[in-house]
Amino acid sequence: MNSVTVRVPAKVNLQLAVGPLRDDGYHDLVNVFHAVSIFDEVTATAETGMSVRVEGESADQVPGDRDNLAIKAALALAGHAGRSYGVHLFIRKSIPVAGGMAGGSADAAAALVACNELWGLGLPLEDLMEIAADLGSDVPFALLGGTAVGTGRGERLTPLDVAGTFHWVFALADGGLSTATVYAECDRLRQATGERVAWPQAAEPLLAALREGNAEILGTELRNDLQPAAVMLRGSLARTLDAGREHGALGSLVSGSGPTCAFLARSEAHAGELAASLKDAGVARDVITAHGPVPGPVIV
């Protein structure tokens, strides 16, 4: 086999409860991840060295060298296998870059799956999960897909049962936000306001809404502790979130560290109407619809 292509989804965080800052610079979280139908595609082709080419959505903002998370993933996998394998990775991006939808983590997860297959390693998911956790807090979920609760820094996962399908609208922003900067701004705001930082807890009503497939309740339970920080760093997001509510979204929130905003719709048709209204309102660079949960990386 000379070439393997893997399709991998983006995520939105349905609940992101951020605990106190740890000594290692990370925060303990309760992170309810939900994979949605916006996909990157990573093609791994046998080659002697390691190289990457990126095309598509904001490709010019993605590193074309060993800083690319997909290349880091391939190197980590080769290191784990104890061999100096080579690969060329071609990434076709649709997931917004630095948008809070974990596109880099998705590409890393896809590269792990693709290279595991290309190099005939046959490593089980547990081994790939361990490599993933070293690459980034979101990479283990990107390997899993579906809907799951992440604890620790987000890398310890428990899959959740979800009934049915939820329909989403995503408002894409101009330019990204750095994840580290948004966490730092969250700490700064908490210090400035003297907020007592509680140990993060999963919200039972949110988990129940997922189990029952109840979009109305899920809409009211969406929470992101990073949202005030993202809005502080990018004031225009307040207007985008308001527009979603004004046009009938069941719920709205910043996705992860932002700046993408997510809106929950009643149905696929409602998502289409909401997307059209948000486009007309001119509150986003682009507006797209998607559904979730969807499975993790799939070899195509």
Ligand SMILES: C[C@@](CO)(OP(=O)(O)O)[C@H](O)COP(=O)(O)OP(=O)(O)OC[C@H]1O[C@@H](n2ccc(N)nc2=O)[C@H](O)[C@@H]1O
């Ligand atoms: C916020 C979230 C929500 O899912 O993702 P994005 O919305 O950016 O995609 C994640 O917590 C991001 O995960 P990921 O992007 O993998 O972060 P990492 O590479 O592990 O860490 C980047 C930086 O984010 C901060 N960080 C990350 C995870 C965590 N639990 N606490 C943190 O404080 C740290 O400053 C760290 O240096």
Ligand SMILES: Nc1ncnc2c1ncn2[C@@H]1O[C@H](COP(=O)(O)OP(=O)(O)O)[C@@H](O)[C@H]1O
């Ligand atoms: N394959 C990749 N795709 C996207 N970004 C990448 C990739 N590899 C490295 N990066 C870097 O990671 C940063 C965060 O990217 P991304 O995962 O898209 O955003 P977020 O962490 O907000 O979900 C980008 O600014 C980019 O410089």
